[in-house]
Amino acid sequence: MKPVPPCIYSPCRALYRVLVPNHPRLVVSSAQTPPPPPPPPTLPVRQVRPYTRPPRRAAARGSPSSSSSSSSSSSSSSPGDGTPDEREAAAAAASIDKRYTTQRDVERSGRDRLPKDHEITDPRIMVIDGGAPEGPLPTPLVLERLAPHESLRMVQPYGAGGDAAAAAAAGPRYAVCKIVDKRDEQARQRALRERKRAAGAGGKPGPKAKTKTKELELTWAIGPHDLATKMRQMGGFLARGLKVELLIARKKGGRQVGGGEADALVDSIRGEVARSGGREAKPATGDAGGAMRLYLEGRQG
Template sequence: MTRSQCLFNSAIALRQIFISNAPASEGSGRVLLLPTMAVPLRPSASSPSRRLFSTQPAAQQRSKNNRLDTRPKATTAKIMRDYDIIYPWVQVRTEDGKLGAPLRTSAVLKQLNRETHSLVLVVPPRKDDASKGPEYPIVRLVDKKAEYAAVSAAKGPVEQKKGPKIVSKEVELNWAIAPHDLETRMGRLAKFLEKGYRVQLTIANPKKKAKRRATDDEAKAVYKRVKQTLEEMVGTTEYKPQEGLVKQTVIMYLQGSGKPAESPPAAVASSAEEEVPATEQQEGRI
């Protein structure tokens, strides 16, 4: 009895596929290409890195990479004081170093005069029984004035504050100035000196040649009136010596004291009033 051939034999199926497609592929001249997958040139972040040139085992390198940084880091914790202390119980350390009985922090702060003293945390408590440190946080009373003095001494000498800013002004006169203008300039000079300004007073001949020049008596009267104003200004000094000659060019370097002017004596005031008409008459004649 002959056996029937299995229709689903894998060998027969493959033979039929390749033999039947061979003439068609030779005649058509086409090449069937299977789709390919693009392979990345660089390894992805998820793929494990390959050690190209390494003399150490991989386990040792991984242990170095996973090692924690145990270097000490700078702490920016602020010192706890007064109501910033978070612990409900504290032990107060006295000046001789002894520790008192545990007290409630609120009770200590209630009895504390915060205007003169402050409660400062010295040693925090231990975290658990296995850790080292005191059972209760240790605090101490600090005198605020003494603490401020110690901090100031540690910072070094305090720089001296700069004095008030020096304000400089200039007042110019000419020897032939009219009496009314002279009084106006003297009032301005007195205000500058009252405010403590530094004033450079210049008395000279007119710049234009066409203007008349003062006589000797007029120049002396102007100089006398300036000196009278300076005598009325209490505390006015000269920060530099006076320069020049009367009827030529005189420069005065004045430093005001910041004090108001004193009223001139009656005799001086009357003499000044008597000299004004004489000066006006001289100007009228000339």
């Protein structure tokens, strides 16, 4: 029978290690302590869709694949095709770093705007911040120093400009980007949309913008205070050049109004229309005391 080894964690041995000097300390092997867990993997931050890549279009079922079409198109066009200017432009584009956004990249992107903020992949850019362009500056540094309400917008893409000799002598022309206030830009875009909406559908100016029509309703037995409120609303609409359809009807279970009182109400409404600069677009329909509709319009221009 094997003897039982003494426990190294017994109270007696613990006191012995504390009280007796120069006693060899207990060294716990690394096998008894589990290793620390590895740090979680960090994935690089990338855009889901780069700016310069056009949107993918699903091919119709039964049609040839996009790879075959692209290979056929690339094989059909060779570097020797085209005019000398086109061959020179193609050679210059091939020598440009792919990170720089050129006018050709903007046209191929399928977007109606230039890149902004983290869509800008150019390593160095010229920056406009309320004055003359400065730079070239590193793009990551410019983006890092932006305030929360600021945005970096490209206003001119990268390009050499001029002919090949001038480009070789002057060097590259970096993209020009402008620091804008997001709030001012949103207000400008909102005003632009309002102007397009007022000019006509789709932003195409027509011969005459369509005038909005407002509708107001009141009863023949309306009180003076409510009548003044309705007339103030009608006058505001007419002053803005809008059309107004005013319906005067009897209220079910309300006070009955005689012919003289109804005619007086219509006369007061027409007087308020004249004071507001409006007029009747066409004759009124209905009868006084029943259901009557007035067609009014404000001053134009």
